[in-house]
Amino acid sequence: MTSTAAAGVSAEGATRALVASVQDLSIHFKTKAGMVHAVDGVSFDIRDGETLGLVGETGCGKSVTARSFMRLVASPPGVYAGGKIDFWSSETRAAGGGPVNLLTIADDEMLDIRGNRIAMIFQDPGKALNPALSIGNQLAEVFYQHRSDELLEPLGPNAPVIIRRAANQESGKVERVLLKLPPLRSKAAKVREEVEDHVAAALAETQIPNPRKIMDRYPHELSGGMKQRVLIAQALACNPDLLIADEPTTALDVTIQARILNLIRELQQRRRTSVLYISHDLSLVREISDRVAVMYAGRIAEIGRTDDVFRQPLHPYTRSLMAAVPSSRNKRGELAAIEGTVPELIDPQPSCRFHTRCPYAAGVCGEVDPRFLRHDFDHGVACHIYDEPAELGIRPDELPSYERRTR
Amino acid sequence: MQIRDYLIRRLMVLPILLIGVSIIVFALTRVGGSPIGIYMSHEMTPEEVEELEDRYGLNDPLPVQYFAWAGGVLRGDLGWSGVAVAPVTQVFRGKLAATMELATAAGLVAVTLGITLGTFAGARRDRLPDHLTRVFSVSGSSMPDFWFAIVLLIVFWVYLGWFPVGRSDPAIWASIAHPTGLYTIDSLMAGSWQAFRDAIWHLVLPAITLGLATTAIITRMMRSSLVEELNEDYVDAARAKGLPERLVLKRHARRNALIPTMTVIGLSFGFLLQGTVVVEIIYQWPGLGRWLADAVLRGDQATIMAYVLFTSVLFLTVNLAVDIIYAYLDRRVVLGS
Numbered sequence: 001m002t003s004t005a006a007a008g009v010s011a012e013g014a015t016r017a018l019v020a021s022v023q024d025l026s027i028h029f030k031t032k033a034g035m036v037h038a039v040d041g042v043s044f045d046i047r048d049g050e051t052l053g054l055v056g057e058t059g060c061g062k063s064v065t066a067r068s069f070m071r072l073v074a075s076p077p078g079v080y081a082g083g084k085i086d087f088w089s090s091e092t093r094a095a096g097g098g099p100v101n102l103l104t105i106a107d108d109e110m111l112d113i114r115g116n117r118i119a120m121i122f123q124d125p126g127k128a129l130n131p132a133l134s135i136g137n138q139l140a141e142v143f144y145q146h147r148s149d150e151l152l153e154p155l156g157p158n159a160p161v162i163i164r165r166a167a168n169q170e171s172g173k174v175e176r177v178l179l180k181l182p183p184l185r186s187k188a189a190k191v192r193e194e195v196e197d198h199v200a201a202a203l204a205e206t207q208i209p210n211p212r213k214i215m216d217r218y219p220h221e222l223s224g225g226m227k228q229r230v231l232i233a234q235a236l237a238c239n240p241d242l243l244i245a246d247e248p249t250t251a252l253d254v255t256i257q258a259r260i261l262n263l264i265r266e267l268q269q270r271r272r273t274s275v276l277y278i279s280h281d282l283s284l285v286r287e288i289s290d291r292v293a294v295m296y297a298g299r300i301a302e303i304g305r306t307d308d309v310f311r312q313p314l315h316p317y318t319r320s321l322m323a324a325v326p327s328s329r330n331k332r333g334e335l336a337a338i339e340g341t342v343p344e345l346i347d348p349q350p351s352c353r354f355h356t357r358c359p360y361a362a363g364v365c366g367e368v369d370p371r372f373l374r375h376d377f378d379h380g381v382a383c384h385i386y387d388e389p390a391e392l393g394i395r396p397d398e399l400p401s402y403e404r405r406t407r
Numbered sequence: 408m409q410i411r412d413y414l415i416r417r418l419m420v421l422p423i424l425l426i427g428v429s430i431i432v433f434a435l436t437r438v439g440g441s442p443i444g445i446y447m448s449h450e451m452t453p454e455e456v457e458e459l460e461d462r463y464g465l466n467d468p469l470p471v472q473y474f475a476w477a478g479g480v481l482r483g484d485l486g487w488s489g490v491a492v493a494p495v496t497q498v499f500r501g502k503l504a505a506t507m508e509l510a511t512a513a514g515l516v517a518v519t520l521g522i523t524l525g526t527f528a529g530a531r532r533d534r535l536p537d538h539l540t541r542v543f544s545v546s547g548s549s550m551p552d553f554w555f556a557i558v559l560l561i562v563f564w565v566y567l568g569w570f571p572v573g574r575s576d577p578a579i580w581a582s583i584a585h586p587t588g589l590y591t592i593d594s595l596m597a598g599s600w601q602a603f604r605d606a607i608w609h610l611v612l613p614a615i616t617l618g619l620a621t622t623a624i625i626t627r628m629m630r631s632s633l634v635e636e637l638n639e640d641y642v643d644a645a646r647a648k649g650l651p652e653r654l655v656l657k658r659h660a661r662r663n664a665l666i667p668t669m670t671v672i673g674l675s676f677g678f679l680l681q682g683t684v685v686v687e688i689i690y691q692w693p694g695l696g697r698w699l700a701d702a703v704l705r706g707d708q709a710t711i712m713a714y715v716l717f718t719s720v721l722f723l724t725v726n727l728a729v730d731i732i733y734a735y736l737d738r739r740v741v742l743g744s
Contacts, residue, residue: 067643070646070647072643072646072647111649111650111651112649113649114646114647114648114649115647115648115649115650116649119647120644120647122640122643122644122647123640124640127639127640127641128640128641128643128644129641129644130641130644130645130659130662130663131641131663131737131738131739132662132663132666132736132737132738133658133659133662141645141648141650141654141658142648142649145648145649145650146649169650169654218738218739220738220739231644234648
């Protein structure tokens with residue numbers, strides 16, 4: 001066992017180029033009771049073309065972590081308290097450029113990344129579509145925002161300024177009237193046709209039958225599965241480098257879940273998009289991810305290749321989770337619930353967040369934050385069981401151990 | 408169902424509503440006393456009263472009386488106004504233009520200002536502009552209109568002399584043609600800047616007074632529904648597409664926030680009409696409201712009935728328009744049958 005302290009997991013097994021690297025990310029929420037440390041020093045990498053599963057219970061901070069990639073955490077009450085998220089877009093990488101820190105780049109650079117280089121699929125497709133706009137109009141926005149050059153192509157290099165502004169969604173009220181009048185009307189119609197072609201093609205990719213018909217529909221006229229396909233089409237419209245899927249199948253019927261999952265996987269493989277897949281569903285994550293990060297109470301408990309984590313879970317929390325999930329290995333009636341509840345994260349003291357529920361916790365677990373330790377080549381864990389007593393300044397027998405159950 | 412079908416269905420209900428309204432108007436006025444009260448005096452003998460009642464058909468059964476009245480209304484005959492000493496229809500036209508000009512000005516101010524302020528505050532929730540807007544809307548909707556009107560009058564007419572009362576300067580008014588009876592429109596049609604300026608100048612104080620409460624209500628409604636919409640997932644989804652905040656607000660959140668606000672706008676129109684009575688009296692505005700007040704005090708039933716019937720029709724029409732805008736904003740409305 002190697003127990004090298006790592007600043008993040010970024011040192012571990014960097015065999016593939018990275019798309020994103022989260023380092024020591026902390027996001028807090030200001031409340032009347034105090035600062036809630038919703039995300040508290042989270043580090044992980046997303047490698048090029050891989051699917052990283054981020055699992056954890058409701059409220060463990062996985063959605064907040066995901067939203068912070070696009071700076072979508074509302075602030076206030078949210079506070080970006082520390083750390084950084086480095087992101088390599090395919091464009092900068094092709095140009096030999098370095099990463100940008102998503103937490104600090106200028107707002108207009110962020111707008112350029114959102115929906116273009118990083119896209120997101122939301123949990124509830126029924127809520128993520130605007131009820132007042134037609135499907136076609138909602139998808140068109142993405143192309144207007146990020147692909148206006150392509151939309152203007154049929155007009156040649158000398159498109160009028162007003163048309164240019166319309167293709168960039170910058171038209172004012174007067175301009176919108178002018179666009180409906182003869183000299184500009186035919187040109188505006190050409191842009192409109194072009195955008196409709198783009199939208200139809202994007203919808204067709206998600207195997208929606210009759211895309212042209214769907215474009216005129218409103219969200220309430222579509223089924224849940226259909227809406228999620230629309231959202232997937234919208235997310236993948238600009239061929240993003242990173243797709244964040246925040247529990248994309250949770251709100252769907254079981255029968256449709258599998259189809260949506262296959263669709264995401266197929267499109268990802270075809271385009272070599274990296275995916276951050278967030279879920280509380282262990283069996284689903286096992287199926288879809290190359291690597292898994294297990295989150296608990298705002299921290300990463302364990303991260304590694306899916307097979308390694310599921311076959312040989314290192315963290316007591318991961319082990320309890322596995323025991324709580326029905327599988328062919330657990331016999332009937334052997335499901336174990338984890339005793340206790342997730343701790344309050346208001347102004348927490350240094351400690352392992354799991355120590356109140358951990359069957360093996362020792363005194364040190366309630367006093368010192370566990371470091372992130374690399375267990376082997378591609379498998380890391382944050383638990384005192386694997387720590388060096390000398391580093392902590394305690395006797396070896398004061399260290400927690402799987403041999404010693406304390407509750 | 409298409410919006411067109413929805414429209415046709417709504418229009419078909421309108422006549423039924425109108426008949427209902429006319430019956431209620433007739434019945435309620437009749438409860439209020441005898442329509443010939445205004446023509447009677449203490450010196451009249453019972454025989455003379457009897458003769459009057461016979462002449463106006465007041466001894467016929469009520470349904471017969473209703474149809475006589477409703478038939479007259481359909482022919483454009485609203486009866487004789489004892490207050491104006493002229494046929495109701497004739498007096499109505501001139502006064503209607505005055506009231507409509509005032510109510511439209513106040514309504515336009517209220518809707519634009521209310522939606523703008525509400526959006527401004529809602530997008531800046533719990534920050535200073537939001538708190539200031541809240542102070543405005545709470546005080547605006549709780550101030551009695553007669554008091555506010557008098558304060559404005561004292562400050563801007565009596566002390567500062569910035570704005571006049573009444574409807575216009577008679578000399579200027581006489582100098583232009585008036586095909587519509589709306590002074591602002593007429594002066595524009597006549598191309599007289601001086602007359603237009605005069606018309607607007609006279610409109611400012613009454614329109615502000617009349618529109619204040621409605622502005623406050625619309626602001627409040629717009630603000631709270633925008634705050635609610637901004638918490639919806641589709642707003643974050645719109646941001647995740649890379650849309651600038653300007654478009655997220657305008658195209659996504661505000662559009663949906665307008666849906667509940669539209670309902671309030673339609674309903675507050677009745678509020679506006681009711682307010683014209685006080686405002687017209689205080690600012691010497693020669694409109695329907697002032698005429699109605701006189702008619703009520705002197706028991707001029709033909710005028711009262713005409714006024715109530717007219718405002719009901721107006722209210723129904725405005726709310727029909729609101730429903731149509733509503734269906735345009737929210738397609739789910741069209742679905743429900």
